[in-house]
Amino acid sequence: MRKLFFLCLLSSLSLSALAEGFLTRLLNKPVPGGVAVIGLPEQPQAPRARYRDNPLLIVREDGTRWIAIAGIPLNTSPGTEHIVLADGTRVPFSVKPREYESQHITLKNQQQVTPDAARLKRIQRELSEQTSAYQTFSPRQPSNLLFDRPVDGRLSSAFGLRRFFNGEERNPHSGLDFAASAGTPIQTPAAGRVILVGDYFFNGKTVFVDHGQGLISMVCHLSAVDVQVGDELERGAKLGKVGATGRATGPHLHWNVSLNNVRVDPAIFIGSFTP
Structure with a gap:
């Protein structure tokens, strides 16, 4: 029985x-x-x-x-x-509940921790541009929801970490970091359209790709950008090269995935999520 x-x-x-x-x-x-x-x-x-x-x-x-x-x-x-x-x-x-760990980072440039009034004005303008890009909702159907990694390299910093810069708490880590040498090629994880290219105070050289229906990829800290707004990209197309521009302590790639204007763990889309 x-x-x-x-x-x-x-x-x-x-x-x-x-x-x-x-x-x-x-x-x-x-x-x-x-x-x-x-x-x-x-x-x-x-x-x-x-x-x-x-x-x-x-x-x-x-x-x-x-x-x-x-x-x-x-x-x-x-x-x-x-x-x-x-x-x-x-x-x-x-x-369901999930706990996230903390990360403490030391920056030599205190302006990247507590910017002055002039830099804050620039940051607010840049934030408005990027917020608008994240709100994009195009009718196109995503070509694929199992993404490729945008760069070859180990995961060096997980999504969701509570972040402390020079001892001061800031926004949690909104993406994944990949350790990679400067100049390493970066590819788009799925087909999409380039909707924003910029060089920002915190993110450095940055590219946004719209994969369709509110699914957006953002890569930043690039040393070089090889695309422009309006480009239609196939899966694996080159976006640029790994760098250390913006608020970065060394060469690496930061990758965000946004869904319905919410930054989510990119590890989910590459089958690397761990509870």
């Missing part, structure tokens, strides 16, 4: 795993700074949904069901959240 119980349990677990499509298994990491995959009602055309008043990426999973893919802000408390369908229906999903 006991053996039969365990066989039934294993069978139900196997059926549950099979019911989940590839995208759900890859992306559904519903933690602060993570991604939630939410099943949607069946209908002929793609449904529309919003989360915290931002439109969501909607795709057909394995040709069987519509799913919404929602980025969860890093400051979200564990518990129940909701997305809202076009007809006003609220669909719940659960956010």
